[in-house]
Amino acid sequence: MHLLSFGKLSHLALDGVDIPADVADSDALRRFLGKRWPELNAPGVLLAVNQTLVRGSVPISPGDEIAFLPPMSGG
Amino acid sequence: MIRITGKPVDAAAELREFLGVAGEGAVASFIGTVRAMGGVETLTLDHYAGFTEKQIGAVVDRLVADFELTAATVIHRHGAMRPGDTILFAATAAPHRRAALDALDRLVDELKTHAPFWKKELRNGTEHWLEPPVIAPAETRA
Numbered sequence: 001m002h003l004l005s006f007g008k009l010s011h012l013a014l015d016g017v018d019i020p021a022d023v024a025d026s027d028a029l030r031r032f033l034g035k036r037w038p039e040l041n042a043p044g045v046l047l048a049v050n051q052t053l054v055r056g057s058v059p060i061s062p063g064d065e066i067a068f069l070p071p072m073s074g075g
Numbered sequence: 076m077i078r079i080t081g082k083p084v085d086a087a088a089e090l091r092e093f094l095g096v097a098g099e100g101a102v103a104s105f106i107g108t109v110r111a112m113g114g115v116e117t118l119t120l121d122h123y124a125g126f127t128e129k130q131i132g133a134v135v136d137r138l139v140a141d142f143e144l145t146a147a148t149v150i151h152r153h154g155a156m157r158p159g160d161t162i163l164f165a166a167t168a169a170p171h172r173r174a175a176l177d178a179l180d181r182l183v184d185e186l187k188t189h190a191p192f193w194k195k196e197l198r199n200g201t202e203h204w205l206e207p208p209v210i211a212p213a214e215t216r217a
Contacts, residue, residue: 006123007121007193007204048126051126067123072190072192073120073192074186074187074190075187
């Protein structure tokens with residue numbers, strides 16, 4: 001699983017984290033990572049799975065690219 | 076065309092290139108530069124490669140359809156910039172001026188509010204991320 005974060009979350013070392021096999025959906029991933037980095041679950045932090053924004057919980061798999069997107073500044 | 080680049084944007088060259096594909100009628104263009112407002116020394120834009128282009132592309136596609144544009148382009152900087160640097164070149168083309176001007180106005184507004192960028196300012200030797208109001212990109216809005 002390829003984990004990414006941007007903006008004020010970009011300093012988090014997400015990509016070195018081992019994700020347990022029982023973390024099979026995006027809500028479970030948020031809960032798992034949120035124990036170490038509560039800011040990932042702050043209001044306004046969106047989730048993109050394979051570059052598509054998702055709402056609610058969706059299934060995830062080891063080959064997915066998952067990005068945490070804090071509130072965007074615009075261009 | 077949508078291009079997010081870490082290299083300086085030559086707006087005059089981009090306009091010349093756009094004129095080559097714009098077709099007849101009207102061309103409207105916008106150049107945005109970094110402001111030194113409040114003592115900003117450096118503005119750095121973070122983006123999500125691929126995703127940012129896709130989101131901006133969706134906005135452009137919608138405006139091309141809504142305003143019957145013959146062409147539209149967005150060239151946007153990422154990375155570190157200094158005041159005066161070009162951050163955005165945007166242009167629209169249509170058979171008539173009103174469509175080109177109105178579409179460009181909407182395009183720039185949407186880029187300013189919903190484009191997936193994250194801004195960090197350097198002021199007085201201190202960096203901080205801008206904390207925008209919570210907004211949603213186009214595809215999550217009702």
